[in-house]
Amino acid sequence: MTEFWARCYALAAKSLIEVMRTKSYPIQYVLRKTLSEYDDKTQSVTRSMVYDVLRRYGTLERVVEDVSRSELPPLERALVMVAANEVLYEGKHPAPVTDSATRAAKELGLNHRRVHGVVADLEEYERPEPEDEIDRLCLEYHHPRWFVEKFGALLDEDELKELMEVHNEPPEYYTFRVNTTAADVEDVLREFEEHGFEVERGEYVDYCIRVKKGQPLRLEELECWREGHIVPQDEAAALVTEILNPQPGERIADLCAAPGGKTTHIAQLTEDEAEILAVDVSRVRLRRLERFAERMVFENIEVLRADVRRLGRNPRYVGKFDRVLLDPPCSSLGTLRSDPDVKWKIGPRDIRELALKQRQLIRAAARLLKPGGVLVYSTCTITPEENELVVSEAIKRDRLRPVDVRSEFEFLHPPLRVDGVSSSLEAGRMWPHVHGTTGFFVAKLKKLT
Numbered sequence: 001m002t003e004f005w006a007r008c009y010a011l012a013a014k015s016l017i018e019v020m021r022t023k024s025y026p027i028q029y030v031l032r033k034t035l036s037e038y039d040d041k042t043q044s045v046t047r048s049m050v051y052d053v054l055r056r057y058g059t060l061e062r063v064v065e066d067v068s069r070s071e072l073p074p075l076e077r078a079l080v081m082v083a084a085n086e087v088l089y090e091g092k093h094p095a096p097v098t099d100s101a102t103r104a105a106k107e108l109g110l111n112h113r114r115v116h117g118v119v120a121d122l123e124e125y126e127r128p129e130p131e132d133e134i135d136r137l138c139l140e141y142h143h144p145r146w147f148v149e150k151f152g153a154l155l156d157e158d159e160l161k162e163l164m165e166v167h168n169e170p171p172e173y174y175t176f177r178v179n180t181t182a183a184d185v186e187d188v189l190r191e192f193e194e195h196g197f198e199v200e201r202g203e204y205v206d207y208c209i210r211v212k213k214g215q216p217l218r219l220e221e222l223e224c225w226r227e228g229h230i231v232p233q234d235e236a237a238a239l240v241t242e243i244l245n246p247q248p249g250e251r252i253a254d255l256c257a258a259p260g261g262k263t264t265h266i267a268q269l270t271e272d273e274a275e276i277l278a279v280d281v282s283r284v285r286l287r288r289l290e291r292f293a294e295r296m297v298f299e300n301i302e303v304l305r306a307d308v309r310r311l312g313r314n315p316r317y318v319g320k321f322d323r324v325l326l327d328p329p330c331s332s333l334g335t336l337r338s339d340p341d342v343k344w345k346i347g348p349r350d351i352r353e354l355a356l357k358q359r360q361l362i363r364a365a366a367r368l369l370k371p372g373g374v375l376v377y378s379t380c381t382i383t384p385e386e387n388e389l390v391v392s393e394a395i396k397r398d399r400l401r402p403v404d405v406r407s408e409f410e411f412l413h414p415p416l417r418v419d420g421v422s423s424s425l426e427a428g429r430m431w432p433h434v435h436g437t438t439g440f441f442v443a444k445l446k447k448l449t
Helices: 002-021 027-035 040-055 057-067 074-088 094-107 112-124 133-141 145-152 157-167 185-194 235-244 261-269 283-295 348-367 388-397
Strands: 173-178 199-201 208-212 230-232 251-255 275-280 301-305 321-326 369-379 400-403 427-430 440-447
Touching: 002 027, 002 040, 002 074, 002 094, 027 040, 040 057, 040 074, 057 074, 057 112, 057 133, 074 094, 074 112, 094 112, 133 145, 133 157, 145 157, 173 185, 173 261, 185 199, 185 208, 230 261, 235 261, 235 321, 235 369, 235 427, 235 440, 251 261, 251 348, 261 275, 261 283, 261 301, 275 283, 283 301, 321 348, 348 369, 348 388, 369 388, 388 400, 388 440
Parallel strands: 251 275, 251 321, 275 301, 321 369
Antiparallel strands: 173 208, 173 230, 199 208, 369 440, 400 440, 427 440
């Protein structure tokens, strides 16, 4: 059994290095790549270790700095973080943890004596006193200081704590959108139940389903997956296309479209009878979108590799679309339950750079609309710089009128009112600690004639 745990520690340390060194690939991709050749139990235990460390990453970095006598190489540091999490937060006894970490260090070709000494010292470790109230919240809720400062100024303290607390809880469900052009929701629910899963309809989009986690989910074993009857998609993301309200016969552009969840949703809601242009800058991601659409047997989707900002200056496309959906690259701070690494990789400078790009993208998107056409802007982040402030500038600059979305979707929370936000702004938010979904922002705008 010690060999099993040593293997999991080693795999977790290697995975952490891969996850933290790149912003390009999500955790799920790294773990599939690292763990695919191992049995279900090894995969499950290692995956849990990685996610637990990532949720507390900044706090555990401070622990390693306190207990190590010298700067540790990256892989040793990651291994000690795994061990520290097991002892300090998962309640494991220090002796077997030290043994497993030492064996893992040997397996990885690391300085196992040094790892043994550092991990053994965790038994006597005393957590430091916080420097101030913000530092106390950082340590207690495992968030970076900039996040606590920023959202502490936007939310009251109780709501801030609730938000950070839910970020540290793994999602309870897998969520899927049912392709209602090809399948009945009840049939899909029944198939999951026949495979032993607890499953229910979504709360906000009735053709979404929630599959309770607790057992391995092998999608390839499900006919509904093989036949293109279900799509992995959060309810908040599915709601965005509902708000767009695409109609058959319209010309619709989905910008920054790959990998295609919303593109195929537009095709679904229009019964594959709209003319859809899916635009993205990534050739690789567009290929995924094409395979996605083929699997779901949607035929009226044209794929275009282009920078949206240039598209907004191309007379072939300017003023030609009835509806445009823009879901631009963002800081993804609404996804921290599923992607806890994001809060340690993103900072204020990244948010400013993303907001600049988003302002350029929404201007280009507005140019593609016909007079009277509809633009929906959405993100899976919670910062006002990437949401309310981007849309407010577009309202003032691009002849766009806000459309009320909360009268139809009453469960949406109002936009944040901060300096610079237009008084006429109508938009909606979904919050992880309130709605149990990804954190999302959505605004609907109409082009003035």
